[in-house]
Amino acid sequence: MVGHDPLSTRVANTLYKMVGSQLTARFRKKAGEETLPGDAVLVENLPGLPSNAVLFLNLIPWDDDEDGTAVQVLRVGINNILTSCENKGFGSVALPVLGAGIALRFPDIEVARVLLEEVQKFEQSRASKTPFLVRITIHPTDTEASEVFKAFTKNIHSPDQVSTSKRIVLLGKTGSGKSNLANTIFGEAELFATYNSPNSGTTECQTETRTVKGRSITLIDTPGFFDSERSEEDIKPEIMSCITECAPGPHAFLIVLKVDRFTEHEQAVITKILQYFSEDALKYAVIVFTHGDQLPKGKTIQEFVSKNKNLSDLVKKCGSRCHIFDNKYWKNKQQNDYRSNQFQVEDLLNTVDKMVMENSGGYYTNGMLQTVEEEIKKEEEQIKQSSGNMQQEEIRQHAKRNVSNRFLIQLAGTATGALLGAFFGVEALLRLVIKDVKGPELMKYMKGFLIGRAPAAAAAVGAEAAVVATGAAISLTTAALATGVMGGIIGHDAAEGAETAMEAAERAANAVRDKRQSVLRLQ
Template structure:
């Protein structure tokens, strides 16, 4: 094993594996490291402005400066990284040159924010390009940039930790931090900070568990008119939520409010009529995305809101839709809450009402036997010890929620979609923190959630537009082919298959109706992809629709021109 390998091996013994990211702190020289890519700091856009840059230049010669100019490195801004590949004379043939600003003495100032941004850019680029390992020196230390070792060590380790928390890939990434053998101060600084960061992770995780036991994210689900908003107002004790009694009333948008109840923080997400069949599916999808980004990484509790009335097939379908959108596991985190409690016969408790209907009884059993009842009108002024009292029922509901969350050790309901949403939100938080570090954590979180929700809505708008137009144009292309190739427009043709703008005819005659269906589906798939790709970079859903429309119509024109030539 060569010296570099021995150094890495010794360093690995003191490294920390954090999920898919492994951190090694080694003593060695950067130019001898065997990794997919090296990192060299520079002042501004001059690659030879630091000691590391000059050392790499001695090994690679003019290939380094020529390659840097070729990829446009002279336009690098602070925090940018410039990748130069194909360098001879090094164990690795690729180097990231990271543009930094000299230390200004402020541990939370511009120079540190640029350093944070640059580290995040390096790690993100490694993941995007498929690099499995990266070696970097003590960034910012030295005569040119003058960063204190303690500051570099803290910032670098914090950004690696933040990157691991927000990354969407599960592939492994080795981050090797190389301190020079003669620089014992740097090595000790990194080892000290690494131990402190590890301790902080444990402390923060313990705190998170304590917070989860008192702070609850609760999502109300049910059809329009079931009393979700009235129930939310009853829980909070004031009129914060707007009631929508029909699919056409109100804003039909999710509403989120947070308040302390009996010393416990509760966030309520009042969803619109998710399961109202009169609402367009695209509109429902938009509201689901908005609701889920709001309560990411997932709700602690679902309140399935039903009226005290006959449990019909429609109500049963609502439960089916809940399981369809969130999976049946959601019921393990659910409480069935009935409204319009005055409809109960005198002296009847809600458990007795539930027992009279098998389907309703089965639902409550799947929800762990958890059910409560409220009334929107007549139970507000009754004494606390009276069963027909919202005050009594609220205390019982909160006790049920506390017990359920405690039994689950503070865990919330989540799924793959919600997990991915949370990763994207945290990545946004990192970017916002780097550029707007003065904001409070709550403000950063809200801004990140809004940005992510808007991104998803833009993609949804592009895909939906593309699918619709693609399906239509797919049918149009097939019809044109029929009337061009077959005299009289005979309806027996080979199915039209659209792929990447190509039109191909397979053998075998089938009925014209099936051919139209095939063309529509194929066109819809291609249109959806074109719409999705076109929506990238759009800033609003409206802009995404316009871009998707242009992309699909351009593809349509290319298809029709090909038909004319055949």
Template sequence: MDESATKRILLLGKTGVGKSSLANTIFGDATFQINHPSGSKSHPSQAETRSVNGRGITLIDTPGFFDVGRSEEEMKPEIVRCMTECAPGPHALLVVLKVEKFTEQERAVISKIIESFSEDVLKYAAVVFTHGDQLSEGMKIEEYVGQSEGLSELVMKCGGRCHVVDNKYWKTDNEDDDYRSNRFQVAELINTVDEIVTQNDGGHYANEMLQEVERAIQEEEKRLVKSSGNASQDVIRKQAKNNVFKSRTEKSPRKWIKGLFGFAVIAAILAAVAVMLLKLKDGEVITEATVDEETITAPIIKVIEEVTEEVSEVSPSISTIVEVVEDIIQPIVEIPEIIEDYLDKSSDLFEKTFDPWNNFE
């Protein structure tokens, strides 16, 4: 199947709303795992491609990214997996909810979705309700939505797009009521995806992270083409995604430093190095003895610890930061000539900009 013509659809929602079952309903088979291992909080991201009503569709089923109590560290590998699977970006997002009372918990999930992506993401979204058997007899989903101010606001932000399925009771066609038929609802949903793509000029949703991941995948594809022989583009693309995922998760502290630490921490590291270099005594010979942990690592870590207290909500543990700093420092310790070069340049800059009336020393 031509991946360039395939529409990528991302399913989002808290654990237990029926995302995996909805994916199976759309595909018409049991492709996605429903009964997850006992005791597990969620399931790993899964992406599968099928032809649905003549369209190539890739569904990306996600774990409960927005569940209460899930730590960023716990979810990081799955977020990376999700980003690589839907790169360069989803053509449509399905916000999955149950036909039940729209509580503060559901509001919080929607807020987290917008916070994690952007307000613009709703231009590419539709709301899909599961457990359609809970609708009152003869009621359509639009009428149900109209009974809730919160749901009405959400659906309005999604361009008025909403659908309903029932993964348990609507598996067979209902001769007396076409509306309560998954076949009918899936056909309508696929039409809605077509409309979303058309309204967005054939494009897909993208943010900075997705763009960065796509660049990494394309670079990996170029590398694989040289050594893959006669492998198809689809096979190369799949392998490239897997390689990028492994690289991002195995080396995440280094590869994702900007996203995890924030610019404040990076600036602190650079500032600490600059101050340390300028404060080295004039004329001191740079050797391995002087370029040690006490001289370099300790003052940098001290600054990092101070800054991390202010950005603790978005920063990993101090131990993770220390590991990254050690990775940065080690090459400098091994090659002291680099420090000497930086010192010479810093000394020249100091002499040119020295102001005797300034208290800086």
């Protein structure tokens, strides 16, 4: 209802036609002369209704602010409704698209976001184990609201499936400030390991989960996947670890860059990012700048980005999602100050919420991530049968480690660039990696595909597609794809039977070198 008027919305008027004046009379008796925004008035035992009670919720009209007063009142009201139902021992509640009518004017997509977030919070916090059903009731002619809610709910997982925590992967070059950013988001100074040396940095994936501003957030800090200084073989175990940590897929990628003069080095990082990411993956990406003290006074990060075409193009590909932090000088600034980490954390999390909503409430996934999740599930079942009283979270961690190690051995002969491409959804590279994991038949097909290739392409297999030189595998040209596949096939066959990733890598590298030598002798 709008304010204290029980007949101010279409739903209430429909109920009035069914019940008559007893609806308003019992409301007045229960509510008195006044209710406050967010109050829920419970009216029970109304004749002629197939329900135990009706709740009247006092809301204020939409104020064009997705985190403004109107939304906060809606959140409080939803929580009051659910708590009232719980206290009364009801088994279910039916919620309309609260506030979306002509009186309150909330956009359907905002109602969906807020309503489902509050229902999930209530589910996670309630002590009772008694089943409680929440229905969303939508008028049959309201096709727009119906589509919004269907899209938003289709990827919501229950706690016994994948954790409801939002999985966020931090990506960037060593020294960009990924680990410090993770600490800033969680508000814990030393949770993620940080290093002062430009030659150091995160050398393995670190995953932590915390509650931030009412949201469960899982941050996955990664090594410098886009560093040209590191051997691609060195980072392959960490790519596989990252894939298993965020399976069945991340809700967001945070691509971390420094506010700095945009040189050839920075452009090289952008080039690599665009090389590995698919357009679909960029729909789930946010550009986050660190070292905000370098931003000229009086300027926003959007204004800074607009001065460089390449940077501007990247941000546009990411839906114009762009934020800025300073992990050194902005720590203790006021909440309402743009140059404040408190302000930016809230703003960033709102952006992630909105992005998830725009992506139908789901996470980014592809064939590689789905395959990994399937294997994790199988591994979990095996561990459960022999683990005794091990907790679910511990079971999942064991399963992820086992699957990561197993895949790493299987993929030891696959080019690192192909593995990265598969993670971020470059389809040609995805096929290359998936075939190593799942497809003996596909292996035969790819071998057949390469029979009769030109001698130059065959020579390139030895020279460019080896485990230790992966440039060919990250190109999307037909010839380079063929050589990358051949390198993967040679390495895959050689690695079969290896007991560790290191042994598999050595076997694969030796096999490709031998292949190269035999091709050169034939020439």
